[in-house]
Amino acid sequence: MSLATTNYLTPTGREEAWRFTPLTRLGGLHESSITLVDRPSLIAQNLPAGTSMSLENAADFPLRTHTDDQISLRVAEAVSQVSVLRISAHNELQEPIFLNRNSAGLEAEASRLLILVGSHAHATVVISNMGQSVLGEDIEIILEDGANLRFITLQEWETGSVHAARHHAVIAKDATFTSHVITVGGSVVRLLPTVEYTGPGSSAELNGLYFATDGQHLEHRVHVEHDCPNAKSRVNYKGALAGDLARTVWIGDVFIKAAAQGTDTYELNRNLLLTDGARADSVPNLEIETGDIVGAGHASTTGRFDDEQLFYLESRGIPAEQARRLVIRGFFAEIISKLHLSEVEERIMARIDKELSEVAQ
Amino acid sequence: MSTLIIKDLHVSVTTEEGSKEILKGVDLTIKSGETHAIMGPNGSGKSTLAYSIAGHPKYTITSGTVTLDGVDVLAMTVDERAKAGLFLAMQYPVEVPGVSVSNFLRTAVTAIRGEAPKVRTWVGEVKTAMSELSMDPAFAERNVNEGFSGGEKKRHEILQMELLKPKMAILDETDSGLDVDALRIVSEGVNRVKSNQDLGIMLITHYTRILRYIKPDFVHVFAGGRIVEEGGPELADKLEENGYAEYLPA
Numbered sequence: 001m002s003l004a005t006t007n008y009l010t011p012t013g014r015e016e017a018w019r020f021t022p023l024t025r026l027g028g029l030h031e032s033s034i035t036l037v038d039r040p041s042l043i044a045q046n047l048p049a050g051t052s053m054s055l056e057n058a059a060d061f062p063l064r065t066h067t068d069d070q071i072s073l074r075v076a077e078a079v080s081q082v083s084v085l086r087i088s089a090h091n092e093l094q095e096p097i098f099l100n101r102n103s104a105g106l107e108a109e110a111s112r113l114l115i116l117v118g119s120h121a122h123a124t125v126v127i128s129n130m131g132q133s134v135l136g137e138d139i140e141i142i143l144e145d146g147a148n149l150r151f152i153t154l155q156e157w158e159t160g161s162v163h164a165a166r167h168h169a170v171i172a173k174d175a176t177f178t179s180h181v182i183t184v185g186g187s188v189v190r191l192l193p194t195v196e197y198t199g200p201g202s203s204a205e206l207n208g209l210y211f212a213t214d215g216q217h218l219e220h221r222v223h224v225e226h227d228c229p230n231a232k233s234r235v236n237y238k239g240a241l242a243g244d245l246a247r248t249v250w251i252g253d254v255f256i257k258a259a260a261q262g263t264d265t266y267e268l269n270r271n272l273l274l275t276d277g278a279r280a281d282s283v284p285n286l287e288i289e290t291g292d293i294v295g296a297g298h299a300s301t302t303g304r305f306d307d308e309q310l311f312y313l314e315s316r317g318i319p320a321e322q323a324r325r326l327v328i329r330g331f332f333a334e335i336i337s338k339l340h341l342s343e344v345e346e347r348i349m350a351r352i353d354k355e356l357s358e359v360a361q
Numbered sequence: 362m363s364t365l366i367i368k369d370l371h372v373s374v375t376t377e378e379g380s381k382e383i384l385k386g387v388d389l390t391i392k393s394g395e396t397h398a399i400m401g402p403n404g405s406g407k408s409t410l411a412y413s414i415a416g417h418p419k420y421t422i423t424s425g426t427v428t429l430d431g432v433d434v435l436a437m438t439v440d441e442r443a444k445a446g447l448f449l450a451m452q453y454p455v456e457v458p459g460v461s462v463s464n465f466l467r468t469a470v471t472a473i474r475g476e477a478p479k480v481r482t483w484v485g486e487v488k489t490a491m492s493e494l495s496m497d498p499a500f501a502e503r504n505v506n507e508g509f510s511g512g513e514k515k516r517h518e519i520l521q522m523e524l525l526k527p528k529m530a531i532l533d534e535t536d537s538g539l540d541v542d543a544l545r546i547v548s549e550g551v552n553r554v555k556s557n558q559d560l561g562i563m564l565i566t567h568y569t570r571i572l573r574y575i576k577p578d579f580v581h582v583f584a585g586g587r588i589v590e591e592g593g594p595e596l597a598d599k600l601e602e603n604g605y606a607e608y609l610p611a
Contacts, residue, residue, distance in 0.1 A: 308455045309455050309457050311455075312451070312455040314438070314439035314443070315448075316465075317469050317472040317525065318440055318468055318469055320438065322472070326464075326465075327460070329459065332459070
């Protein structure tokens with residue numbers, strides 16, 4: 001990969017992939033005229049035995065997977081080093097691996113991470129994004145046969161941050177990939193959780209939670225490519241929005257190719273509009289090229305607070321504001337409880353509570 | 362000793378055709394320890410009376426007063442009414458996804474009592490109340506009303522009443538959808554709370570069946586948005602025999 005940056009056309013906003021994104025607020029991440037600063041900003045904390053994280057020469061580690069995303073391509077072009085996290089085969093880790101990023105710059109920067117999960121290894125990787133940044137990121141996750149990875153990313157950015165990232169998982173035979181994408185911070189966040197399968201019996205579960213308040217644009221574009229028989233996918237993203245100009249976009253593309261007999265897929269997106277002036281776009285998209293499948297379905301709902309729920313709680317003495325918090329915690333519980341990280345769960349919900357009370361005033 | 366006084370209550374709802382009056386002047390006084398059965402045909406406004414007293418936003422009070430021990434109930438928010446000692450057991454309790462029964466009960470009790478219950482005594486209190494209503498302890502970890510059977514929902518309503526210790530309870534068609542065993546368990550629960558707490562009860566029902574288990578002191582026939590006849594328990598026997606035909610517009 002040695003194409004010049006200028007070979008990639010700068011998106012105009014008319015392209016299907018970019019039509020929802022506020023390009024003028026991307027901090028130049030997508031613009032070929034701006035050079036991305038090469039900065040491997042993820043820091044591994046207490047790596048357990050049988051795992052390693054190293055910086056490798058980007059020339060030796062070109063992108064392993066295909067992408068059309070201009071920002072990922074620009075990131076690949078900009079970085080001289082790639083962070084490579086290796087989890088050795090048959091290694092069953094009890095504790096999660098934390099990769100932390102606490103940025104303090106608003107210069108457009110690029111970061112690449114490659115996660116290699118050996119066959120039959122079991123692990124949880126948690127990527128925590130905090131501070132302020134304008135970050136273009138590409139993460140590739142390669143699961144070998146029978147591997148099982150829980151992949152958690154936390155977008156807890158401060159105001160002003162811009163984050164565009166691709167999280168692409170390649171899932172081999174009998175491997176299981178579970179991702180939990182939690183996005184509560186940042187001014188513009190555009191994430192591409194994408195999945196492909198390379199062997200039968202493989203499975204992916206993609207969960208997400210996003211909470212947008214005044215002026216935040218949080219966009220998640222899920223893409224699941226079933227091109228292998230007998231693979232399974234489940235997608236479940238839940239979002240809530242409060243405040244003027246709070247904006248979320250959820251795209252759920254699931255493609256079942258002719259070779260993908262026995263596919264079992266279901267995707268779901270639910271949005272809760274908590275105030276007027278917020279807007280949630282939800283576009284599930286299922287394309288099926290074979291009829292020989294176990295099941296394929298999708299659902300998308302966008303609604304307001306259920307007044308009957310609030311009345312029920314209030315009629316038991318619970319004040320209105322607390323009742324709203326309870327309903328929102330309940331709405332997100334299904335996603336957040338799957339993290340199995342009690343400290344993180346409480347921190348995320350406390351942030352949502354706080355931002356919600358600020359909007360309410 | 363508490364007294365709930367409803368005077369000349371008029372209530373409207375907004376429909377597509379404009380405002381529609383449902384309650385057309387309701388007068389009723391309930392004292393602690395008394396059970397008042399409100400009986401009437403479907404659509405007579407019984408549930409509107411219940412929800413108006415509890416403060417559901419759908420209903421607009423156009424005139425009249427409701428006071429509890431002399432304090433204006435209609436000026437209170439919904440949660441303040443509960444804190445003042447009013448409880449509404451709903452006909453169709455609402456599902457609250459993701460909120461466990463135990464979290465819900467603890468939050469409600471904390472709000473009503475003004476302080477969090479002591480962990481040690483609280484666990485035992487809930488356990489005892491649940492076992493008296495023949496509820497499995499695992500129930501506490503389920504989400505509020507989600508996937509509950511009709512009987513489970515009603516038991517859960519009475520469980521809340523037991524823990525929140527109101528002064529006045531409005532039971533809106535608590536008997537609907539219950540089989541005989543569930544009706545007996547729920548009724549025993551109501552009677553237990555009543556004797557423990559000197560509760561005043563407004564028992565709204567279409568049928569006389571529940572009155573075999575919860576004995577009313579007074580029976581009020583409700584039709585066309587107001588009380589049209591009042592009497593003692595013998596009035597219920599008359600309704601059992603004759604139905605509501607004579608109270609319906611010809």
